[in-house]
Amino acid sequence: MPDLTKRDPSGASGAAAGEPLLRVTGLTKHFPIRLGIIRQKTIGQVRAVDGVDFVLRRGETVGLVGESGCGKSTVTKVLLALEKPTAGQVFYEGRDVFAMGSRELRELRRKIQIIFQDPYTSLNPRMTVGDIVGEPWDIHPAVLPKKERAKAVRDLLARVGLNPEFTNRYPHQFSGGQRQRIGIARALALNPDIIVCDEPVSALDVSVQAQVINLLEDLQKEFGLSYLFIAHDLSVVRHLSDHVNVMYLGRIIETGTNSQIYEQPAHPYTQALLSAVPQHDPAARGTKKRIVLQGDLPSPADPPSGCHFRTRCWKAQDICAVDYPQLIDRGQGHPSACHFAEVVAVVKSQAEQPPLEVPSPPADVALHEVDSAAAVPPAGGAT
């Protein structure tokens, strides 16, 4: 295993002081809509991402939330330089990613890793777990000498809570949660700075989801990782993120710290999004007013003029159809893109509550002291 602990905590490997690890400015990605087979004529553009700015600092988690079709996954593809942007820049430690040569780009990709949503399709079914987790070192051989790799794979598996003896098993022999751990181990192999988490827990059951969330938190603390956390589940993003960006139809419409977005949302869309999340506290039933949006997301190939959200917004006035509201602070303490921004606390914030407790059995009859190793599946013991 590469020595992940011996990392320069300041992260100053040639970067200018104060420069964030990752800085995205004006990122735009349009996909052409083509007609015809041989002579393809471009008849329009899908404006998947339309001028997105954000920064990611070392050790920090930035959340990117929005509904399907808002462009959040396209952002990750461009970030990883898997897609060329139509416009805009991405700076990694101050260096322009899209101006990099292939050698530099290769190095960059070592530093930015990704965990995918679907643990069933993101692992090659014909490769053993050991090969999957060790494959990054085949591509970047300089990271770890060959003879150390077998041990490093076992260390990584153990670190993500899997039995290190499972290196010769195949993905289908694992549950969804265990597969996601394999994906995490693979992402850690190259000792990255940034891990892009693209809906990493959406496909998992609640009890397993919580285990993976805890694992991500532990790894961040241990290795000083930065996460770009993409999810549609607002509760999970609240739990993990320091900073949150809300996207709608290719644009960030509100950005702020965790508590600014969740406790003082200023954009009507953020408010609608937050009020739509069902909460499992039946005592709170009827105490909150739900904003139910009308209609569906407009097509990104033909977004509304002016403010993209105006077709579904209850505050919309004539100006919204003409002027696109800039993402600026309008007196709410954080930037929002709405002409009529106003803080409305949609979610009643509560003081932290301790988790519910299950009493422990009397010490002399506790079953887990007898055979915990046999009873608990290997994946679970970790968290």
Next chain:
Amino acid sequence: MTVSPATAPLHPTVPGAHLLEVDDLSVEFRTDYGTVRAVNSLSYHLDKGETLAILGESGSGKSVSAQAIMGIIDTPPGYVTSGQIRYQGRDLLTMDSKQQRAMRGAEIAIVFQDALSALNPVFTVGAQIAEMFRVHRGTSKKEAMAKAAELMDRVRIPSAKDRLKDYPHQFSGGMRQRVMMAMALALDPKVLIADEPTTALDVTVQAQIMDLLLTLQDENGMGLILITHDLGVVGEVADRVAVMYAGRIVETGGIREIFGHPAHPYTVGLMNSVPRLDQRGQRLSPIVGAPPNLADIPPGCSFHPRCPRAELVCRQERPLLREVVPGRRAACHFAEEVLDA
């Protein structure tokens, strides 16, 4: 006790006292890899106008009972091995197939999670909704289409008349789910089963669909069985909840009581696993391990390998689903202790 656990009456009510009664239902799937016991002596009931949530993780068997009610379990490999499903006192499982068909769809209807695969891609949505009237009521084609348009209006599909001739792929996810609901509601069923109706949808669309579902329920007083893994949805809409684990109900009762003070360690674990929107929260304390393989359910209490309260008795004896306090049942040897904790 003189009765063996398997035959202990879980619902000591008179048959027919409720609109729909699932009584001691067991379903197994006989596969090449062994027999999977998806549902084990499951009992629940539903009254007019109420919402019962069946909450469970994947593989808990929560959808299988719904499939048994609708008679859509493939045999082989699936077999109903015991129990009754009584609708207005009559057992659906022993009816002849003609009577069953008349019942299903007309009296009891279902909405599936994945509307895109539940709808037929080569027929227009109008034709598919109209088919309900054509098959069950023998309505003329023209009249059935007119009724289909009415229904699409009722589920708030904008400009319904113009969209009758559209195909499922021309609708968005939320709109497709509305089409499914229009089909389910066509014959004014008294029971609607919604199997993860909003799982594939975005939150704002989910809010629209749940809103619509509850409005429609108010309009015609249906009983609603809501099958879901989402504690939030359950917390917001259910009257009663049945929590399932490894093919059995482990806890059931009123929603406020159960979510306020769970009596089963599994329910506690679920509640602790969910990050909350209204607090930044500290570390989550999830349940260890993963749900069991239904072909190899642990002996005794099936939750014992993951349970922080387990002792020897949990491994040896399966706890009955018993009344802990009036109106609440839990299947845990230490339910009172968990409740008071």
